[in-house]
Amino acid sequence: MDRSRQLWYFSNMGAQNSIPVFALFGETNRFPDVVHCEEFVDRASNHGWRISPHRHADMAQIFMVEHGRVAAQVDRLQATLCDGQFLFIPEQKVHAFDIEPFTQGRVFSLPSAVVKSVGLSGSEFQGLLADVQTGQISKALSQLSDQLASAATKPSRFRAQLSVALAHSVLSLIAEGAAKNGSTVGSPLPDHILALDDLIQTHLCDGWTASDYAEAMSISTGHLSRLCRQATGLGATAYIELATMTEATRLLAFTQMPVAEIGYRLGYEDPSYFARRFKRFQKQTPSAYRSNFVSQSGQV
Template structure:
């Protein structure tokens, strides 16, 4: 299971993970739709289905044969229905420089069948090496991951730089998303973030609404409550400690906010997980 702000762990000892997207949605739609990040870089390969994905505060549509690379710590969330299929590749944490992975998110729409097959084969080769447990498997996986990194870079070279350069709205929304990702554990409000970015709360909210369809307060709340649900479902921390960890003034205030956001009390949510 992939965990927010931490490298995913499974029974396998490999530092790589190759998982079907359906695994991400176990436990509820919030696992994919709520704003969160991972502590390792990931590549999401959608092979069927369509919906919207929000990356660094900007929402775009995705469809079949879309590949999305997310550097570690990138806030994101995406719609996922029963008709959505694909794979997520999780790289080892801290491997970005060694593999020359992109520093910024990448969204590729692969229309040519040969490109679609090429990416699928590279992912299959990595997974096969990960699962067979052969000698020198880690070295082989790093080689396959290096080929993936080169493939992504080559596809980026084909794109017009102007197409991926964010406008003022995109830059501000991305800056806000990055700040929230760094500091959502604190008691900071939208007003605090807006002051740090040198804009008014109203302007920040208007920009976020334009970039991703939701106001700044909703992005912040979504990120905080994803982490709350993650801690409630994946740890045995007392609710009062979770409240404190997420910057709430009191457990009672945390309970009210959590119930307003999710429709359940923290204890009720934990019981059904």
């Protein structure tokens, strides 16, 4: 990897040994509004046009590039956004950006409640919005986004209601475009698996076992395992470990935390056992996975 790519990678990783969770980037206060809109220059310019790795627990975002270039990394996805392109990022996805100075565009930040209220839980619509989406900004999407920006930033009697309605329209166009472009979703997850997912996000680093999650859901461990298998094809223990290994890939990719410490943080008392389990899921050792990620991180 050449020096410029190294600088991009390590400037985003920094010396951090955790992935920050923000309301808005750099802010730990509660989300400020029903829908938030700001221009790239409003925040990115204050950070040298580089947004270091972070995630949002209860918020999705839409990045819309009018003119310029944005190198984006979202979990394992690497993409370059140019004139007239958008990127939709669901909650919990770790993301970082290298923005060409003075790139013109805007970011919409949407509370999860706004995103989830636009379609039925477990529907194809919500399935599409559970994944990263990118594409060209159509004329209709551009017009709606302009209206949403105006509604979100100008005072009016029913500003909140108008903002949510327009946000739903923008999300509908994104989901419709994704479906037309062949994006596929798996079978909708039932509510009890979605509830389990929420618990896993909360207790991922607490070393909870399947029985702990079952107790929290007031069901037996066997029943939880049957529910998981029916919905995902995996037993409860395997489903929970898959979520744990997904978090391990993020910590390996976006932090400089030692491999052993990642294992400890995710509840593995034996580093060598953590490495074996990781290799079983990812077909690579943790160190090999990290090396591969670093070598490709500049090619966005």
